Amino acid sequence: MNYKIRAIREKMKLQNIQGLIITNPLNIRYIIGIPVEGTVIINKLENIFVTDARYIEEVNNFLTINDGFIVYDSKDLNDIDYFGFFADCENVGFEENYVTFHDYQNLLRKYRIKNIEETENIIEKQRMIKDEKEIEYIEKACHITDECFTYLTNFIKIGMTEKQISLEIEKYFLEHGADGLAFETIVASGVNSSKPHAIPSDKIIRYGDPITIDFGAKYNGYCSDMTRTIFAGTISEELKNLYNFILKNQLKATKEMKDGAIAKNISRMVENEFYLNNYSLIHALGHGVGLNIHELPYISHNSQTMLKENMIVTNEPGIYMPGNYGIRIEDTIRIGKLESEVLTKSSKEIIVVDPK
Amino acid sequence: MNYKIRAIREKMKLQNIQGLIITNPLNIRYIIGIPVEGTVIINKLENIFVTDARYIEEVNNFLTINDGFIVYDSKDLNDIDYFGFFADCENVGFEENYVTFHDYQNLLRKYRIKNIEETENIIEKQRMIKDEKEIEYIEKACHITDECFTYLTNFIKIGMTEKQISLEIEKYFLEHGADGLAFETIVASGVNSSKPHAIPSDKIIRYGDPITIDFGAKYNGYCSDMTRTIFAGTISEELKNLYNFILKNQLKATKEMKDGAIAKNISRMVENEFYLNNYSLIHALGHGVGLNIHELPYISHNSQTMLKENMIVTNEPGIYMPGNYGIRIEDTIRIGKLESEVLTKSSKEIIVVDPK
Numbered sequence: 208m209n210y211k212i213r214a215i216r217e218k219m220k221l222q223n224i225q226g227l228i229i230t231n232p233l234n235i236r237y238i239i240g241i242p243v244e245g246t247v248i249i250n251k252l253e254n255i256f257v258t259d260a261r262y263i264e265e266v267n268n269f270l271t272i273n274d275g276f277i278v279y280d281s282k283d284l285n286d287i288d289y290f291g292f293f294a295d296c297e298n299v300g301f302e303e304n305y306v307t308f309h310d311y312q313n314l315l316r317k318y319r320i321k322n323i324e325e326t327e328n329i330i331e332k333q334r335m336i337k338d339e340k341e342i343e344y345i346e347k348a349c350h351i352t353d354e355c356f357t358y359l360t361n362f363i364k365i366g367m368t369e370k371q372i373s374l375e376i377e378k379y380f381l382e383h384g385a386d387g388l389a390f391e392t393i394v395a396s397g398v399n400s401s402k403p404h405a406i407p408s409d410k411i412i413r414y415g416d417p418i419t420i421d422f423g424a425k426y427n428g429y430c431s432d433m434t435r436t437i438f439a440g441t442i443s444e445e446l447k448n449l450y451n452f453i454l455k456n457q458l459k460a461t462k463e464m465k466d467g468a469i470a471k472n473i474s475r476m477v478e479n480e481f482y483l484n485n486y487s488l489i490h491a492l493g494h495g496v497g498l499n500i501h502e503l504p505y506i507s508h509n510s511q512t513m514l515k516e517n518m519i520v521t522n523e524p525g526i527y528m529p530g531n532y533g534i535r536i537e538d539t540i541r542i543g544k545l546e547s548e549v550l551t552k553s554s555k556e557i558i559v560v561d562p563k
Numbered sequence: 564m565n566y567k568i569r570a571i572r573e574k575m576k577l578q579n580i581q582g583l584i585i586t587n588p589l590n591i592r593y594i595i596g597i598p599v600e601g602t603v604i605i606n607k608l609e610n611i612f613v614t615d616a617r618y619i620e621e622v623n624n625f626l627t628i629n630d631g632f633i634v635y636d637s638k639d640l641n642d643i644d645y646f647g648f649f650a651d652c653e654n655v656g657f658e659e660n661y662v663t664f665h666d667y668q669n670l671l672r673k674y675r676i677k678n679i680e681e682t683e684n685i686i687e688k689q690r691m692i693k694d695e696k697e698i699e700y701i702e703k704a705c706h707i708t709d710e711c712f713t714y715l716t717n718f719i720k721i722g723m724t725e726k727q728i729s730l731e732i733e734k735y736f737l738e739h740g741a742d743g744l745a746f747e748t749i750v751a752s753g754v755n756s757s758k759p760h761a762i763p764s765d766k767i768i769r770y771g772d773p774i775t776i777d778f779g780a781k782y783n784g785y786c787s788d789m790t791r792t793i794f795a796g797t798i799s800e801e802l803k804n805l806y807n808f809i810l811k812n813q814l815k816a817t818k819e820m821k822d823g824a825i826a827k828n829i830s831r832m833v834e835n836e837f838y839l840n841n842y843s844l845i846h847a848l849g850h851g852v853g854l855n856i857h858e859l860p861y862i863s864h865n866s867q868t869m870l871k872e873n874m875i876v877t878n879e880p881g882i883y884m885p886g887n888y889g890i891r892i893e894d895t896i897r898i899g900k901l902e903s904e905v906l907t908k909s910s911k912e913i914i915v916v917d918p919k
Contacts, residue, residue, distance in 0.1 A: 242762070260759065260845045260846070260883075261758065261759045261760040261846070262758075262760060264757070264758055264885060264886075265758060265761075265762075301664075303663060303664040303665040304663055304664075304665045305663060306663060306664055307659060307660055307661060307662060307663055307664070308657075308659040308660075308662055308663070308664055308667040308681075309659040309660045309681070311664040325664075325665070374737050374738075377733075377737055377743070378734055378737060378738075381730050381733055381734060382730075382734075387733070401620070402617065402618075402620055402621060403616065403617045404617035404618060405621075406598070406621075489616045490616070490617070527616075529620060530620075
């Protein structure tokens with residue numbers, strides 16, 4: 208049996224559930240190891256993967272006897288088979304944060320479940336701690352992102368549009384071994400940078416604009432996430448001061464992010480420092496990164512999570528002045544025992560592109 | 564009030580619901596008109612959009628008085644406001660096919676809903692019929708896909724890998740005005756073509772391989788979907804016969820796809836013809852296309868939907884011989900009053916690339 212299933216089974220015991228139904232494709236990818244669709248069914252005796260004609264060949268080729276899975280084509284299963292899977296299970300867990308209300312009702316009917324239990328992200332919590340292979344993929348995604356950033360600092364010129372830059376990022380990723388974008392790139396220049404989630408527009412980069420670039424690559428299904436705010440042609444004293452203020456806080460937060468730290472304490476430290484300077488942090492300080500671009504743990508005001516070695520999280524303080532400008536600095540970070548390792552290694556010095 | 568909200572309100576009356584909560588981002592994009600996050604709340608008197616600091620500037624800039632929306636920043640709302648929205652509504656609808664079981668429980672608490680009602684895809688059903696602007700975007704997405712296919716027939720050479728081809732498609736889309744891919748491209752050659760949902764691999768295109776390419780672009784959020792199976796270097800008599808058999812069925816199905824036709828009858832016609840020739844159709848014949856790559860209506864064995872003018876659907880029969888090869892031919896089609904219009908206009912003649 209693979210170690211992931213073993214760990215899930217241990218947690219099932221602690222939660223007193225004897226059966227588990229997993230349908231979230233990212234959880235399935237995590238458990239099975241390849242991106243396929245279907246349902247993972249764990250019961251007292253067996254680990255089962257039910258898929259269909261589209262994936263069955265691939266799954267059978269990929270899984271080995273050591274994975275300990277019985278694979279079925281759904282067309283070979285009937286009502287009685289589904290009733291049988293959990294016949295001797297008192298409590299059966301399901302993914303209440305993924306399954307829609309409609310599908311929840313179907314689960315009850317299809318499996319004739321005696322008592323269905325919310326599992327409170329049983330697998331998402333396990334996914335917080337990354338194994339060697341997962342870290343390797345995320346490091347690779349971060350590396351491609353760093354190289355792309357170096358490329359961008361030469362590529363970006365005054366007169367280009369935001370869209371041109373975001374297109375270039377996507378092309379760069381595709382040509383340098385990434386699966387593609389980890390999420391829709393943000394390129395926000397000048398007044399647009401005051402919107403934390405601006406969509407790249409036809410706005411032209413002008414002399415003096417701050418340019419916030421929030422982007423990440425996906426490699427073997429795993430994401431990276433980095434933001435840099437750079438400056439076109441020149442930087443004003445005002446922006447320089449704001450940049451250095453945010454950077455100071457970002458570095459301080461990175462230092463606090465280590466095994467044993469409580470997420471909310473780190474977020475509150477930055478929030479307080481912002482508050483004392485008449486700013487406010489209007490979004491979470493960070494979030495977990497893995498198969499999903501936003502996953503557990505969240506680093507925010509009320510997140511009780513204790514950080515653990517080999518969690519991968521972002522650290523992304525930003526300040527936004529509506530109608531004016533904004534600056535954000537973000538890294539992807541691997542939590543370590545004594546100190547964390549910044550996986551996105553691009554310079555956080557002030558960068559002025561296309562200087563005049 | 565925009566016509567979409569008017570139509571939703573009429574359907575709410577028919578379903579005897581006085582309030583509606585919409586959180587599915589595609590439904591929000593459909594109603595609001597731009598890709599932003601938040602919650603659309605429709606009650607007896609008002610149309611409300613609750614969003615947050617990330618999007619509020621953009622939403623306020625985009626919506627006009629004619630849209631008839633009251634926009635709130637969620638941070639300005641408290642518990643009492645949420646209780647108030649539906650205080651005079653007996654029945655409040657929600658998206659049971661989007662909202663997770665966990666969020667469903669939160670909705671009940673947050674809005675103090677007296678009686679919550681499943682809405683059976685109230686908005687997804689409305690989205691089935693496309694308006695002029697939507698058709699224009701889908702036509703544009705189809706046009707980029709067609710031009711890309713023409714490009715590919717010259718680009719593809721024996722010795723290339725499947726991944727190389729799928730990368731080229733993505734780059735082509737990005738460079739020719741698309742938002743990007745409508746879905747993960749399938750490039751399946753030789754034995755891989757027997758898997759309907761194969762992921763592009765490092766397998767090299769060899770002389771004699773069929774190559775199934777299933778791809779689509781997204782333009783302004785709207786998708787296209789097309790499959791062509793082409794042949795590397797040569798085509799055997801056996802493959803030629805199979806190709807022509809599938810094409811004959813695809814054309815026949817296109818002819819039947821028009822206003823008033825019942826989806827399942829068209830699917831069953833193809834299934835029967837396959838069955839009589841010792842083949843079987845192992846997936847649906849087609850599906851709706853719009854903001855989502857797979858949406859209502861489905862064209863399958865048991866779909867009761869009556870096709871209507873300006874629905875956009877695919878028609879994609881395929882035959883797969885596990886361990887051997889497969890062929891699929893797919894178009895995106897606009898349903899018309901008397902006959903349908905094929906929006907993906909690429910040739911369906913047998914195409915042999917890189918002939919020797």
